[in-house]
Amino acid sequence: MNYWLVKSEPFKYSWDRFVQDGKTFWDGVRNYQARNNLMAMKTGDLVLFYHSNEGMEVVGIARVIKEHYPDPTTEDTRWAVVDLEPVQALKVPVSLEKIKADERLAQIALIRQSRLSVMPLKQEEFDRILELSEG
C-alpha cells in the first residue's frame, strides 16, 4: 500500500465536486515527474486531496480505484490518468501553514517542491497529516 498527495485548484475541481461525482479520472497532469508518480499508483492506494491556491489545505482522503490508462482528454499518448473515489472528508482541513510548521512534515514534496502536483507520501507522513486534522 502506498500513499500519495494530489493537488487541485478548487476553482477547477474541488473536493465537493469530487464527492458529488462519486469518482473521477485524475487528468491534467502535464509534468513527467507527476505523471511518473501517477503511473506508480496501485488500486487501493490512499491519496490525500489538497486544495491549492484557494484554501491551501488538505481536505479529504481518496482511494485509487483504477490504475493508470491513457489520458482520454488528449491525443498525446505520453499522458495518463487514474480513477479516484472519495473515501472521506477530513473533519478539520489541514492547512499548508500547519504542515509547514510541523517538523515531521518539513521534508515532504508539498513544501520542498511546491509546483509538483502528484507526490508520494511515506506512511508516517500520511498518518501525521491525519493526526493534525484531529487537532
Next chain:
DNA sequence: GCCAACGTTGGC
C-alpha cells in the same frame, strides 16, 4: 497581482 521556482522549448 506579483514573483520565485522550475520545467520545457528551441536556436545555436
Next chain:
DNA sequence: GCCAACGTTGGC
C-alpha cells in the same frame, strides 16, 4: 548539449 527565453504553478 548548452542555455536563454518563455510558460506555468502556486504561495504570498
